[in-house]
Amino acid sequence: MTIKEVAEKFNMTNDTLRYYEKVGLIGPVKKNSSGIRDYSDNDLRRIEFIKCMRSAGISIEVLKKYVDLYEKGDSTKLERQHLLEEEQEKLEEKIKTMTDALDKLKYKIELYKTDKLDKYL
Amino acid sequence: MTIKEVAEKFNMTNDTLRYYEKVGLIGPVKKNSSGIRDYSDNDLRRIEFIKCMRSAGISIEVLKKYVDLYEKGDSTKLERQHLLEEEQEKLEEKIKTMTDALDKLKYKIELYKTDKLDKYL
DNA sequence: ATAGCATTTAGAGTCTAGTCTAAGTCAATA
DNA sequence: TATTGACTTAGACTAGACTCTAAATGCTAT
Numbered sequence: 604m605t606i607k608e609v610a611e612k613f614n615m616t617n618d619t620l621r622y623y624e625k626v627g628l629i630g631p632v633k634k635n636s637s638g639i640r641d642y643s644d645n646d647l648r649r650i651e652f653i654k655c656m657r658s659a660g661i662s663i664e665v666l667k668k669y670v671d672l673y674e675k676g677d678s679t680k681l682e683r684q685h686l687l688e689e690e691q692e693k694l695e696e697k698i699k700t701m702t703d704a705l706d707k708l709k710y711k712i713e714l715y716k717t718d719k720l721d722k723y724l
Numbered sequence: 725m726t727i728k729e730v731a732e733k734f735n736m737t738n739d740t741l742r743y744y745e746k747v748g749l750i751g752p753v754k755k756n757s758s759g760i761r762d763y764s765d766n767d768l769r770r771i772e773f774i775k776c777m778r779s780a781g782i783s784i785e786v787l788k789k790y791v792d793l794y795e796k797g798d799s800t801k802l803e804r805q806h807l808l809e810e811e812q813e814k815l816e817e818k819i820k821t822m823t824d825a826l827d828k829l830k831y832k833i834e835l836y837k838t839d840k841l842d843k844y845l
Numbered sequence: 846a847t848a849g850c851a852t853t854t855a856g857a858g859t860c861t862a863g864t865c866t867a868a869g870t871c872a873a874t875a
Numbered sequence: 876t877a878t879t880g881a882c883t884t885a886g887a888c889t890a891g892a893c894t895c896t897a898a899a900t901g902c903t904a905t
Binding site for chain 2: 648649652687701711724
């Protein structure tokens with residue numbers, strides 16, 4: 604699969620794909636005889652995972668750490684699990700924070716709708 | 725209330741408070757005779773709102789727009805309501821995205837815990 | 846009244862995560 | 876064969892949101 608196809612499939616830019624490869628989140632992707640990337644199924648699986656985690660706000664730094672551990676083999680399984688568990692906690696907290704904000708936002712909108720808005724921002 | 729007290733109360737830095745003031749999210753905050761900020765209750769209310777919305781990822785640009793509309797008076801009520809409704813939608817989508825990622829993360833952790841991990845990242 | 850810490854300003858610097866540019870290579874088409 | 880368009884690289888640039896610096900001034904305790 605070419606970079607263009609992958610980019611379209613996952614709705615991201617060629618640049619981002621090359622950037623992820625440069626920082627080591629994926630690849631190095633195999634290149635054909637004339638130096639053009641040809642993404643494998645395995646590459647696609649990784650990109651999907653990375654994209655999903657990024658969309659949840661997990662930093663590239665953390666994802667890189669996870670990938671590096673994976674590359675080191677089975678001996679890092681427990682460490683990887685712990686890393687993911689930490690990110691799970693952070694993510695749960697973030698979702699809670701956002702849900703709280705959403706509730707406040709909804710409440711404020713309700714005040715607007717019912718014209719009960721006070722004088723404050 | 726001094727800038728330090730406010731910063732502590734909301735767990736943010738003096739710099740961030742001055743920055744928010746500079747870009748017009750709050751204030752201008754009243755200063756005492758020797759030029760030192762003295763935050764009013766109203767300032768605190770705003771800061772709390774801004775902080776809550778920022779923690780949900782709403783951009784400074786959008787918040788600034790909301791504040792500016794507020795400053796223009798009652799005639800902007802409907803526009804403000806619409807702005808908030810848009811942010812509500814965006815926020816709901818973001819929470820959904822993050823919840824989906826969280827589910828995948830939990831599933832992956834479960835694979836680690838039960839040692840059913842396949843060969844992929 | 847002098848030390849030592851907090852506050853002020855303007856403006857520069859930092860960090861993250863891309864995004865863009867320039868210069869070059871390649872394959873397919875007019 | 877010349878052009879077009881996609882791809883390549885290294886490296887510069889950007890946006891957003893702070894965060895830090897320097898130099899000046901103010902407050903408090905000794």
